[in-house]
Amino acid sequence: MNYMNSYPRNLRKQNNIMINSKLNLSKKRIFSGIQPTGNLHLGNYLGAIKNWVNLQRDISSIFSIVDLHAITVPQEPSKLKSSTHEVTAAIIASGIDPKKAIVFNQSSVKEHAELAWMFNCVCRIGWLNRMTQFKEKAGKNRENATVGLYGYPVLMAADILLYKATHVPVGDDQKQHIELARDIASSFNNMFARDGQKDFFSLPEPQILGQATRVMSLRDGTKKMSKSDASDASRINLTDTKEEISNKIKKAKTDPHPLPETIEELSTRPEALNLINIYSSLSNQSIDQTLSQFCGQGFSFFKPKLIDLAIETLNPISFEMRKLLNDRKEIDKILRNGADNARKIAEPVLKQVKEIVGFVI
Ligand code: AMP
Ligand code: TRP
Numbered sequence: 001m002n003y004m005n006s007y008p009r010n011l012r013k014q015n016n017i018m019i020n021s022k023l024n025l026s027k028k029r030i031f032s033g034i035q036p037t038g039n040l041h042l043g044n045y046l047g048a049i050k051n052w053v054n055l056q057r058d059i060s061s062i063f064s065i066v067d068l069h070a071i072t073v074p075q076e077p078s079k080l081k082s083s084t085h086e087v088t089a090a091i092i093a094s095g096i097d098p099k100k101a102i103v104f105n106q107s108s109v110k111e112h113a114e115l116a117w118m119f120n121c122v123c124r125i126g127w128l129n130r131m132t133q134f135k136e137k138a139g140k141n142r143e144n145a146t147v148g149l150y151g152y153p154v155l156m157a158a159d160i161l162l163y164k165a166t167h168v169p170v171g172d173d174q175k176q177h178i179e180l181a182r183d184i185a186s187s188f189n190n191m192f193a194r195d196g197q198k199d200f201f202s203l204p205e206p207q208i209l210g211q212a213t214r215v216m217s218l219r220d221g222t223k224k225m226s227k228s229d230a231s232d233a234s235r236i237n238l239t240d241t242k243e244e245i246s247n248k249i250k251k252a253k254t255d256p257h258p259l260p261e262t263i264e265e266l267s268t269r270p271e272a273l274n275l276i277n278i279y280s281s282l283s284n285q286s287i288d289q290t291l292s293q294f295c296g297q298g299f300s301f302f303k304p305k306l307i308d309l310a311i312e313t314l315n316p317i318s319f320e321m322r323k324l325l326n327d328r329k330e331i332d333k334i335l336r337n338g339a340d341n342a343r344k345i346a347e348p349v350l351k352q353v354k355e356i357v358g359f360v361i
Contacts, residue, residue: 028059030207031165033066033106033156036083037075038227040090041235042310043215045317046281047171051209053095055169061101062163062342063091065335068106068113068155072148073137085331086321090238092334093320104338106159111346115158116151118357122188123154127180133173157181160204162346169207172214173224178206192356200356212281218252221270239318242311249307254299261295263287275299275306282309 032052034044052063065087070080084105096103106112128134131153138145156177160168161184168178185201192200217223217234225235233248240248253271260266266273279302280290294302324331354361 028167029163029165030055030059030061030167030169031064031160031163031204032062032169033064033069033159034087034091035070036065036067036080036087036105037070037073038083039235039237039239040087041215041225041227041237042278042314043171043212043225043235044227045094045238045314046210046212046215046278048169049091049094049096050281051169051207052091052101055207056096056101059167062165062345063096063101063103064159064342065103065105066156066159069152072146072152084335085325085328088331088335089321089324090317092324093317094238098334098338102338102341103334104342105335108335108339109162109342109346111162111343111350112155112158115162115350115353116155118353119154119158119161119184119188120151122191123157123180123184127183128153130176131180132176153177153180154184157184161185161201162349163342164201164349165204166202167205167207169209172208175206175208178204200352210281211285211287212277215278216270216274218248218274220253221272221274236310236314238314239321240314241318242315245310245314246307249303249310252303254303258296258298259291259294259302261291263291272299275302279306279309282306282313 030052032048034040034048040049052061055061065084067080067084070083088103088105091103092098128150134145134150134152135142137149153176157180160178160181168174168181170178182203185203186199189199189201215225217225217229217231218236219231219234223229223234227235229235233251236245236248252275254275255269255272257269257272259272259276266276276287276290276294279294280287283290294305351361
């Protein structure tokens with residue numbers, strides 16, 4: 001609820017980040033990751049992938065299918081490979097061009113795990129104890145969670161800093177992990193500071209862009225749309241058919257009031273706010289523009305427009321995704337080539353880190 005109250009202000013802040021992101025393009029490098037687990041959904045698309053597609057045009061970009069992260073919770077080995085293919089196909093079908101951006105699966109570049117170990121020896125237990133995503137994912141039975149799940153944000157810091165990435169485009173839920181990556185980078189810089197030597201790592205900035213940085217469940221506007229929600233009706237999957245998209249939006253929870261004129265009036269109406277956010281993001285317009293288009297109308301008028309827009313955006317993606325998945329060897333080739341290119345950046349950085357730490361190399 002706290003989050004809902006501060007929402008409009010957050011949005012204004014995000015727009016500033018978007019303006020700042022246009023500066024100094026040549027010095028920027030983007031890294032982001034997505035887990036090969038479960039179905040990708042509208043939240044992944046609007047909160048992350050759609051922004052990656054826009055950013056890759058002007059900025060050196062690296063996108064990883066983070067399979068090392070996927071094994072921090074129980075998983076089925078036979079599914080991991082097919083999920084890796086599906087997520088790769090989904091991001092390419094959404095518009096990521098593997099000739100422009102580096103696209104690879106994390107476990108193919110061993111330097112991620114090596115750097116993560118060194119960062120384990122920098123990161124403090126107290127910092128990890130604050131991570132809200134660990135608390136959510138571990139649930140009540142925390143003693144039974146894996147050490148990998150606990151150390152997950154350290155691996156994420158290694159992902160980013162291995163490429164000396166300057167910016168990390170993610171959804172709102174990852175902000176705390178990027179703050180931790182900044183703490184690890186500056187702690188490493190301080191631990192190994194030498195006279196006259198400038199900081200080895202610069203501090204990466206989160207890029208939380210667009211109108212839908214936190215897409216909420218269609219069944220409960222106070223809960224994040226998530227791959228792991230038991231109810232499939234809570235999310236729109238990138239692979240949903242037109243009928244599924246239409247039914248899910250028709251059944252999405254709403255309230256009996258007409259749409260208001262201002263964002264402030266939405267602050268106590270989480271489901272309405274969520275649907276307005278989704279519409280705004282899909283149509284690349286501000287929330288104010290969407291509200292001026294629909295204010296005074298009820299959901300029976302608004303929902304069919306949202307259905308049309310969601311189908312228009314997602315249908316070509318799922319069509320292209322299915323086409324790509326018919327040739328899994330080609331997907332493997334793209335990932336292998338991406339890993340070769342990723343390694344060219346990662347190997348020298350890791351070598352320098354080892355020298356700084358004092359290993360004989
Ligand atoms: P994950 O599914 O956890 O691998 O997340 C991949 C990317 O999607 C990350 O950048 C997340 O922040 C983003 N993301 C996941 N769920 C949502 C959501 N409900 N709304 C917005 N972004 C999301
Ligand atoms: N933790 C991210 C998520 O669950 C995925 C991720 C792993 C990531 N490594 C990353 C995102 C590095 C950005 C940068 O969504």
